[in-house]
Amino acid sequence: MSRRLPPNSTIGIFGGGQLGRMTAMAAARLGYRCHIFAPESDLPASQVSAQTTRAAYDDAEALETFAHAVDVVTLEFENIPVAAVRRVNEITSVHPGAEVLAICQDRGLEKEFLNRIGVATAAWAEVSDAAAVETAASAIGRPAILKSARFGYDGKGQVALWPGDDPAAALSAVGAPRCVLERMVEFACEISVMVARAVDGAIATWPAVENRHVRHILDTTIAPAQVSPAVAMKAEQVARHIAAEIGLVGVMGVEMFVTREDDVLVNELAPRPHNSGHWTIDACDTSQFEQLVRIVCGLPLGATHRHSDAVMKNLIGDEVDLWPEILAEPGARLHLYGKAETRPDRKMGHVTRLKPKKR
Numbered sequence: 210m211s212r213r214l215p216p217n218s219t220i221g222i223f224g225g226g227q228l229g230r231m232t233a234m235a236a237a238r239l240g241y242r243c244h245i246f247a248p249e250s251d252l253p254a255s256q257v258s259a260q261t262t263r264a265a266y267d268d269a270e271a272l273e274t275f276a277h278a279v280d281v282v283t284l285e286f287e288n289i290p291v292a293a294v295r296r297v298n299e300i301t302s303v304h305p306g307a308e309v310l311a312i313c314q315d316r317g318l319e320k321e322f323l324n325r326i327g328v329a330t331a332a333w334a335e336v337s338d339a340a341a342v343e344t345a346a347s348a349i350g351r352p353a354i355l356k357s358a359r360f361g362y363d364g365k366g367q368v369a370l371w372p373g374d375d376p377a378a379a380l381s382a383v384g385a386p387r388c389v390l391e392r393m394v395e396f397a398c399e400i401s402v403m404v405a406r407a408v409d410g411a412i413a414t415w416p417a418v419e420n421r422h423v424r425h426i427l428d429t430t431i432a433p434a435q436v437s438p439a440v441a442m443k444a445e446q447v448a449r450h451i452a453a454e455i456g457l458v459g460v461m462g463v464e465m466f467v468t469r470e471d472d473v474l475v476n477e478l479a480p481r482p483h484n485s486g487h488w489t490i491d492a493c494d495t496s497q498f499e500q501l502v503r504i505v506c507g508l509p510l511g512a513t514h515r516h517s518d519a520v521m522k523n524l525i526g527d528e529v530d531l532w533p534e535i536l537a538e539p540g541a542r543l544h545l546y547g548k549a550e551t552r553p554d555r556k557m558g559h560v561t562r563l564k565p566k567k568r
């Protein structure tokens with residue numbers, strides 16, 4: 210059992226984006242302080258946190274000082290160097306831990322892990338040269354998608370491989386030394402489940418939600434997903450199984466495809482709060498952010514009960530200019546991230562619209 214951190218303790222957060230910001234806001238409500246560690250300036254999370262250390266993730270001295278200044282550490286994006294997490298973990302606890310991050314930072318390791326614990330994914334193979342892509346494409350079938358093994362997000366670092374496409378050209382377009390090739394899934398819809406797991410192994414999930422993307426970026430989340438009860442139950446079971454087997458301490462987004470045959474295939478794991486869980490702030494008893502705070506502070510898990518149905522719309526790029534209209538809309542919950550500069554494809558905020566619960 211972890212020690213219970215009393216209010217006024219300090220939570221360190223690696224990363225300073227909107228996920229860190231909303232975590233810090235949930236922490237503040239429960240009386241905790243946050244200390245952000247990130248290399249960038251003008252961070253959304255720093256605006257609402259007690260302290261920020263602006264330093265590189267390989268700055269050993271800054272990491273050590275940070276670790277001594279906080280009572281526990283969590284993270285808001287998964288590409289924190291594992292070495293930084295290990296260093297800090299010598300001084301104070303980091304949740305989720307280095308082993309979880311190492312798996313989730315690498316699409317090859319992640320898919321290998323999922324398949325090993327019996328979780329279905331699209332057919333895939335690890336590849337690093339054109340001959341291997343050709344062989345894998347013959348086995349997997351085309352169309353397929355070539356993705357960089359590391360540091361990909363929002364569709365970056367991936368290209369489609371259609372019949373007739375040249376594997377060497379696809380590899381150089383991705384431009385990564387190690388890739389995975391995976392079968393392009395003809396999905397009926399994309400869903401995700403947020404799962405939370407405490408140090409003592411207690412697990413909670415929120416209902417499966419449907420995610421709609423525009424240009425590979427999440428645009429809208431519909432809660433709950435309009436799938437059969439059997440698919441929703443299967444998706445939640447899969448998320449619980451993954452959280453238990455990976456030894457998660459924290460919250461995790463499990464992204465999945467639902468096929469036309471109602472099979473559930475896992476696409477990706479995000480061991481942190483996830484954009485598809487933002488609706489939980491306004492529509493559930495406990496949000497994904499409060500749950501993360503509870504977990505890292507050793508408090509009991511909160512109820513994930515959904516009191517309303519919800520549609521969450523991301524405000525991307527200049528969609529944020531709609532804020533006056535959204536504010537004027539009865540019942541619309543507007544969340545802005547405090548980003549000074551609007552850029553195309555940049556997540557500037559989101560709006561959640563609640564509806565009475567249907568089932």
Ligand code: AMP
Nearest residue numbers: 331362363364391392393394422425477
């Ligand atoms: P990812 O970066 O893996 O989360 O992929 C971003 C988006 O690309 C997904 O949400 C899907 O819309 C699409 N995508 C990724 N992998 C596949 C796949 N194997 N089959 C079909 N669509 C995919």
